[in-house]
Amino acid sequence: MEGFxxxxxxxxxxxxxxxxxxxxxxxxxxxxxxxxxGLGPAATIAMxxxxxxxxxxxxxxxxxxxxxxxxxxxxxxxSILLNVPGESASVVTCFDGYQMARRGRAGAAxxxxxxxxxxxxxxxxxxxxxVAPPLAxxxxxxxxxxxxxxxxLGLAMVVLLAGKSMIKALLAMLVGLWIAxxxxxxxxxxxxxxxxxxxxxxxxxxVVVAIGIFALGEVFGNMEVREGAQMLxxxxxxRNLLPxxxxxxxxxxxxxxxxxxxxxxxxxxGxxxxxASFISYGIEKAVSKHPEKFGTGVVEGVAAPxxxxxxxxxxxxxxxxxxxxPGSGTTAILLAAFILWGLRPGPLMIQDNPTLFWGLVASxxxxxxxxxxLNLPLIPLFAQILRLPxxxxxxxxxxxxxxxVYSVSGSLFDTWMLAIFGLLGYxxxxxxxxxxxxxxxxxxxxxxxxxxxxxxxxxxxxxxxFVSRPMSATMLFLAVLILLAPLFRKANALRVKAxxx
Amino acid sequence: xxxxxxxxAAALLLAVAAAPLHAQGFKPSKPIEFxxxxxxxxxxxxxxxxxxxxxxxxxxxxxxxxxxxxxxGGGATAMAYxxxxxxGDTHIIAVFTGLWFTNPIMRKEAKFxxxxxxxxxxxxxxxxMVAVKNxxxxxxxxxFIDAAxxxxxxxxxxxxxxxxxxxxxxxxxxxxxxANWAYISFPGGGExxxxxxxxxxxxxxxxxxxxxxxxxxxxxxxxATVSDKRLPAFPDVPTIQEAGFKIPNVPQVRGIVxxxxxxxxxxxxxxxxxxxxxxxPSWQKYLADNMxxxxxxxxxxxxxxxxxxxxTTREILKAGGVKxxx
Numbered sequence: 001m002e003g004f005x006x007x008x009x010x011x012x013x014x015x016x017x018x019x020x021x022x023x024x025x026x027x028x029x030x031x032x033x034x035x036x037x038g039l040g041p042a043a044t045i046a047m048x049x050x051x052x053x054x055x056x057x058x059x060x061x062x063x064x065x066x067x068x069x070x071x072x073x074x075x076x077x078x079s080i081l082l083n084v085p086g087e088s089a090s091v092v093t094c095f096d097g098y099q100m101a102r103r104g105r106a107g108a109a110x111x112x113x114x115x116x117x118x119x120x121x122x123x124x125x126x127x128x129x130x131v132a133p134p135l136a137x138x139x140x141x142x143x144x145x146x147x148x149x150x151x152x153l154g155l156a157m158v159v160l161l162a163g164k165s166m167i168k169a170l171l172a173m174l175v176g177l178w179i180a181x182x183x184x185x186x187x188x189x190x191x192x193x194x195x196x197x198x199x200x201x202x203x204x205x206x207v208v209v210a211i212g213i214f215a216l217g218e219v220f221g222n223m224e225v226r227e228g229a230q231m232l233x234x235x236x237x238x239r240n241l242l243p244x245x246x247x248x249x250x251x252x253x254x255x256x257x258x259x260x261x262x263x264x265x266x267x268x269x270g271x272x273x274x275x276a277s278f279i280s281y282g283i284e285k286a287v288s289k290h291p292e293k294f295g296t297g298v299v300e301g302v303a304a305p306x307x308x309x310x311x312x313x314x315x316x317x318x319x320x321x322x323x324x325x326p327g328s329g330t331t332a333i334l335l336a337a338f339i340l341w342g343l344r345p346g347p348l349m350i351q352d353n354p355t356l357f358w359g360l361v362a363s364x365x366x367x368x369x370x371x372x373x374l375n376l377p378l379i380p381l382f383a384q385i386l387r388l389p390x391x392x393x394x395x396x397x398x399x400x401x402x403x404x405v406y407s408v409s410g411s412l413f414d415t416w417m418l419a420i421f422g423l424l425g426y427x428x429x430x431x432x433x434x435x436x437x438x439x440x441x442x443x444x445x446x447x448x449x450x451x452x453x454x455x456x457x458x459x460x461x462x463x464x465x466f467v468s469r470p471m472s473a474t475m476l477f478l479a480v481l482i483l484l485a486p487l488f489r490k491a492n493a494l495r496v497k498a499x500x501x
Numbered sequence: 502x503x504x505x506x507x508x509x510a511a512a513l514l515l516a517v518a519a520a521p522l523h524a525q526g527f528k529p530s531k532p533i534e535f536x537x538x539x540x541x542x543x544x545x546x547x548x549x550x551x552x553x554x555x556x557x558x559x560x561x562x563x564x565x566x567x568x569x570x571x572x573x574g575g576g577a578t579a580m581a582y583x584x585x586x587x588x589g590d591t592h593i594i595a596v597f598t599g600l601w602f603t604n605p606i607m608r609k610e611a612k613f614x615x616x617x618x619x620x621x622x623x624x625x626x627x628x629x630m631v632a633v634k635n636x637x638x639x640x641x642x643x644x645f646i647d648a649a650x651x652x653x654x655x656x657x658x659x660x661x662x663x664x665x666x667x668x669x670x671x672x673x674x675x676x677x678x679x680a681n682w683a684y685i686s687f688p689g690g691g692e693x694x695x696x697x698x699x700x701x702x703x704x705x706x707x708x709x710x711x712x713x714x715x716x717x718x719x720x721x722x723x724x725a726t727v728s729d730k731r732l733p734a735f736p737d738v739p740t741i742q743e744a745g746f747k748i749p750n751v752p753q754v755r756g757i758v759x760x761x762x763x764x765x766x767x768x769x770x771x772x773x774x775x776x777x778x779x780x781x782p783s784w785q786k787y788l789a790d791n792m793x794x795x796x797x798x799x800x801x802x803x804x805x806x807x808x809x810x811x812x813t814t815r816e817i818l819k820a821g822g823v824k825x826x827x
Contacts, residue, residue, distance in 0.1 A: 046541030050554035140699035144685075184575065186686045189607050189663040189823065198577035198610040269691050323698070324714050325691040329540070332691070336547045339710065339790065346714025408540075409572050450688070457685050458657060458701065 007129065010358025014366055019059050019359070026063035027367045030070020031374060034077070035382075037084050037215075038207060038404025041071040042329040049337055057341040058356050062363040064337055068330050069121060069313040069364065072273070073371045076113035076306050077382055081106055082397050084215040084404070089273035089309035091210045091439055092281050096294065096301030098218075103297050106383045107241035112299050113306040114375040115243065116255055118368055120307030123259035124266065124314020125364040128321075132350070136322040139267045144454035145465050147270050149475035151448035154275055154440070156479040157282035159486055161436040163295070166486075169437045172428065176441025179204055180449075187453055199413040206274070207408050209442055212418045213435050215401045217425020219394045241380050243299065251303040257283050258307020265308070266315020269327035270451075273312040274443050277305030286482065295436075314364070321345050321357065526766035528563060529592060535566040536595035538579035545596045546570060548755055552596075555783035561774060575604040577611035584613045589762035594621060594771065597758045602811050603664050606818065609826035615811070619763045620803040622775045623756035625788065626796035628728035629666065630738070632707045632721045634700060642725040642744045645704060649680035656682040657702040659693040664818060666753050667706035670727055672821045673748040674741075697721070709734060709792035727751060734792060749813065754796060756803060772799050 013019060033044045045064050052060040075087030080097035093113065100109035127135070155173070162169030182193040183203025194200040243251075258280045265276035284304035285294045294301050319325040324346040326332035338345050343353060350357045388396065405418045428435055459465035467473045535553055537545035546568065553566040571579040579595060587593050597615065605611040631642060639645040649656045660667045663686070671684055685702060687693045690711055697705045698720055707721075709732060715721040725744045726732055729752075741748060757771065778784055779797050788795060798806060818825055 043541035046546060046550065050550055050557075053554060053558075140695055143696055143699055143701040184608075184662075186662050186688060191608060191610055194610055196610060198574035198581060198608075198612065201574040201577060201608060201610055202572065269689075269695055319691070319695070323695070324711070325695050326689070327691060332543075332689070333541065333547070340551075342790070344714045347718035347720060348714060410570060411573060411578060413573070413578075450686075454685050454687070457683050460654060460683075 006354055006358045007362060009355065010360075010362035011365075013058060013355055013359030014062065014362035018056075019062050019363065020366070022055075022059040022063040023066050023363045023367050024370055026066020027070035027073075027371050028374065030067040030072075031074040031371065031378075033067070034071035034074020034086050036074075036404065037078055037086050037211060037400060038407040040087060040330070040408075041068050042333050043408075044071075045330065045333045045337065049333070049340070052337070053340070057343060058359050060341065061338070061343075061356060061360055062367075064334060065317075065360060065364065066367050068334065069310065069367065070371055072121070072310045072313060073114065073117045073375055075309070076117070076302070077110065078400075080109045080113065080302070081382060081385055082215065082393075082400075083218045084397060084401055085207075085210045087309075088206045088210060089277055089312070090306070091214065091274065092277040092305035092436075093302055094214050095281070095436055096297050096299075099295065099297030100299070100302065101386065105297065106386060107379055108243045108247055108299065109297075109302050110379045110382065111241070111243040111376065112247055112251060112303050114372060114379070115248070116251065116258055116303040116307040117310040117375075118372040119255045120259040120262055120311035121314065121368045121371070122365065124263050124311040124317075125361060125368065126314075127263045127311075128314045128317050128364075129361050132318045132322050135267050135318050139269060139319050139323070139325075142268055142270075142471070144451045144458060145469050145472045146475070147268075147447060148451035148455055149466060149472040149479070150268075150271065150275075151444045151451060153475045153479040153482070154279055154282075154444045155448065156482040157278060158437045158440060159483055160282045160285045160291070160294075161434065161440060163432075163434045165432075168433045172433050172435065173437040173441040176438040176443075177445040178441075179209060179438075180442045180445025186450060197413070199411065203446070204417060205405075205408060205414060206443070208405055208414050208417045209421050210439060211401045211405060212421025213425035213428070213438065215397055216418065216422025217429055217435065219397050219401075220422060220426035221429045222390065222394060241383065242376075247299045250298075251300055253287065254280075254284050254300040254303035255307055257287075258304045259311045261304075262308030262311030263315040266312035266327070267318045268315075269319045269325050270447065272328055273309040273316075275447075276308040276312045278440055278443065280304040280308035282482075286485070321349055321360075322347060324349075527591065527764070527770045529770075530564070531592055532565045532567050533562070534569050534593040536569045536571055536579055536583070536593060538571060538573075538576040538595075538598075538601075540570055540572045545598055545755075549596045551787055552778075555781065555787060556778065558783050559778070559781045561778055561781070574611060575608070576601045577604060577608065577613075580605075580611070580613045580615075580618065583758070583760040584617050587760040590760050591763060591767045594757050594759050596755060598755050599666060599753050599810075601758075602807060603814050603818075606811060606815050606825050606827060607664055607823065611826075614827070615758070615807050617761055619759040619761055619768060620800045620807060621757040621759050621768055621771045622800065623754055623796050623798035623803045623806065624775065624779070625755050625793040626728070627708065627753040627755070627791075627793050628726055628732055629670075629706050629708055629753065630712055630723045630727065630732075630735070631670075631704065631725040631741070632697065632712050632716075632723050633704050634697060635719055635722045637703060637722070639704075639724060640722075642741065642746065645724065646674070646678050646680045649682045650678070653681040654683060656704065658682055658684050658704045658706070659687055659696040659702040660684050660706065661688075661693070662686055663821075663823060664814075666727075666751050668821075669751050669814065669817050670706055670741075670748075672817050673751070674746060676820065677746055677748050710790075713792075728794065732792065752796070752810075754806075754810075756796075756798070768800050 033039050075090035076093045078084040078086040079090040079093040083098040085091040097109045158173050261280040262276045265271045284300050285291045316327050316331050320331045326335045537549040539545040549568045571582050605614040633639050696702045723738045725741045
């Protein structure tokens, strides 16, 4: 048990008062920026980086990592209370979280989000500790054809996210794919759908689309209601402030699902936490006994994606620390920070710097406990925001949405784009188009197209590359199964009917 | 304390700078906006924040440098901002990269070129290396080229976008040797390395910093460097030219520009400040940590370099079948 000894050493490092303090500062800052929409962990870490030069590296790494996983905890808060995704990964939490808040269960939703984050976040750290080197090899065997098939699997989730009309869901998804296609084509460096605007050469930012469609769409939709009667019910009584025992029991599978899916997808450098939360939400709905209730405020619909986006951070640390390969903007800036301190993440890091690696792992266990303790008492406080009358609440949402978007790019152009997407969200709501498939298409479209073209370049145009590689073939098969699931269900219903009559 | 350092700095300036007369004319009176076209954490952003932190540590400036991110358009948004909103503003400078030259050549949406801005200084040259997996049969660049000639189109290079430095190196090598291999674009450096390490592609033009640990661990092998001279960290690896390929070296540059219409004395201030800055231990350490090479050039030289660089790039793009916008 060499590893156990190292872990104990790691705790000895992480539990020094100095490092405990940095861990707390990190997770606290992470929670705060997670709650604020727009400003994300990558920007925060970049801005704090110069301040850490004077610090001892272990403390600095512990703090910056704390910001990273702490932000995932905070991201759910505004998703649930205001339908404003605080981080891109918590857009899925809006689906059921906000509906729970509308039904007076905001406290329970926030509580289950915190608990799911804790369970899955801790699971992610365990995974990082136990299986980092072999998993890194798995991540390397995953290449463009596998990413393409994984995206197909994700896109097949549309049948699970569709509301009443499959046609409308597919149309919304196509719009999402179209928006994903805007910008510069990576392979030929030509512009697509930029309408002559240089601002669109890099495509549309996820934050703009998600906040526009969800938050602004919601605000515009509610502005129609002239009398202030539409106030959101504030949670009453302790029972509604925290999840009940039953909620926890209902979420047993969601915790496991979110943890596993989040961690495995986190290990893949080309996927990301938004995709992880979508897939775990889809799986949760697919295996649920009451799939029809998803989207109306079921507690598993919050637990699965929140778990997934927290387990993802543990997963993302695997390629970062063992290969020096960042999978997202935040891990890229963490990598830059490591290099500035003279630490070299890569195949030899665990061997060369055991104190730092195990100290970081131990601090992540401690940080997750801190986050749970920090977040649970904040729930009643945050839930108070729903006591605001609508004429104050909606301008407030509008305000933080605009500030959030502006803080990302510093450009007014994006603010106008936000308004456009707000109107689109409003129109979709009026015409009863579901917004989840649009976001799904938008998130997956870019990676999917890229992976398809990369694969075909690798195989010199041979399509069998997708089925001749076992992992890719398995995922494609699963995608087909999901697509056919509604037909099976229909056939089954008919058979039951036939038998009973 | 502060003022004493100021005096000290001024004394140093007089002692070190060759042209102190017009440099005396300008001194920043409020915080300097230091703009980059990448978001927080991107290459230009880390570079700008590194400079700002080192400036502060070395106490070279009377005011702070505030990093501002103007993202979008592959630098086009930032360039347009300098021209349209900041013309003649003496308290803003920006980090440029090679993209600021190539993007306007390829994209008609980009309204302005580097010629619309005021060149200030060139600061660094980033070398690169041609790397293969350690178990690959190619021991030298010649081996790779020979293998590519034998089965045209079947070898693969994991790379960035069309028009980037690794693309230009490939174009030059292919034209020079008649070999041909596939160029597979990945948006992030991490994915490119993952594809190489996983054996899904055969070669990559990689930054020394990115490759260092994998070479030390024995996962990657370097067969040539893309640089004017050999890299201190890899004394046994020849440059592409030394390996026998007569192609021009393709530099990856970073430096500083100012908005149009900035007085000459302001440019001179920056030239002298950065001339002193690059000699500081903080900056020397930064260069060594990142395996960058010093590429300092004053404004007039930079302007000449820029014209040449743009012309060469345009020709290579055209020869590679890319539609150029200007």
